[in-house]
Amino acid sequence: DALADLALDAGGERLYCLDRGGAVRVLRIPRNCQNSQEATAVATLPPLTRLSAVFPAPYDAASRLTITKHLFFCHGSLYQIWQKAAAAVKLGCGLTIVPAHEIFVLRYDPKRWPAWEAVKDLGGRSVFVGxxxxxxxxxxxxxxxxxxxxxxxxxxxxxxxxxxxxDVAAGSTSEPCVAPEGVCRGVCWYFGDENMASIDRGGRSIDGRWC
Structure with a gap:
């Protein structure tokens, strides 16, 4: 499968690999164990697992039509960002035209089924993607x-x-960021030293072993 994005948990023990279809595989990266019991416990864990790739409608159809996908951690949960291309997605008995550049944000919850759900609340956080x-x-x-x-x-x-x-909370489509001097252009976001305290670093493994 074509790889879309990677995310490493802050503990450095799991690498989350996202493919273009929205499926996530988790690669375990064991650290040096301090004792034989810990080494035995780590050895019994599977080196590679796969998270559920089932999405509720209409996101099951949208997963096949998105151009870009990303992974990130927020508030201890794993999220995906999907950027939508202009395409028709079947909703019930009708068709809804999903405009270009629409953004979907989905959160993984292993206690739910389907485990991925679309969300409109990031708990006061925002996400920057270059x-x-x-x-x-x-x-x-x-x-x-x-x-x-x-x-x-x-x-x-x-x-x-x-x-x-x-604006994910409002469910609106994307719009250009307008600065006082007008719309600028670039390929990445820059955060100065004075803003570093506002950046949330890392995440946690979704099975709760690290927090």
């Missing part, structure tokens, strides 16, 4: 929030290099 970089999660509300960043949004860069923002 053209060729992994997502960066920042605090956009509350103490230590990054200035001028809207909460519960996905910031991304189009193929033309135009910075875009999608």
């Amino acid at each position: 053209q060729n970089s992994s997502p960066v999660v920042v605090r956009a509300a509350g103490v230590g929030a990054m200035p001028r960043v809207r909460p519960d949004c996905v910031y991304w860069i189009s193929g033309l290099g135009i910075p875009m923002v999608c």
Whole structure:
């Protein structure tokens, strides 16, 4: 399968591999064990597991039509970001035209079925995605929030290099980020040293072994 994105948990023990269809495989990366009992326990764990790739309608159809997919951790959960191409997705007995550049955010919950669910709340966080970089999660509300960043949004860069923002909570389509001097162009996002405290680093393995 074509690889779409990678995410390493903050404990450095699991590598999450996302393919273009939305399936996630988890590769275990064992660290040096301190004692024989720990080494035995680690040896019994499977080196590779696969998360459920079942999505609720209409995202089951959308998973085959998305151009870009990304993985990120937020509030201890694993998320996917999908960028949609212009395509017709069947909803019930009718057809709904999904516009280009629509953003879907899905969260993995192993206690649910289907385990992936679309969400419109990132808990006051927002996500920045460059053209060729992994997502960066920042605090956009509350103490230590990054200035001028809207909460519960996905910031991304189009193929033309135009910075875009999608308000996930409002369910709106993406629109260009407008700076006082007008729309700029670029391929990545830059965070200065003064903003580093607002960036959420790492995540946790979804089975709760690391937090």
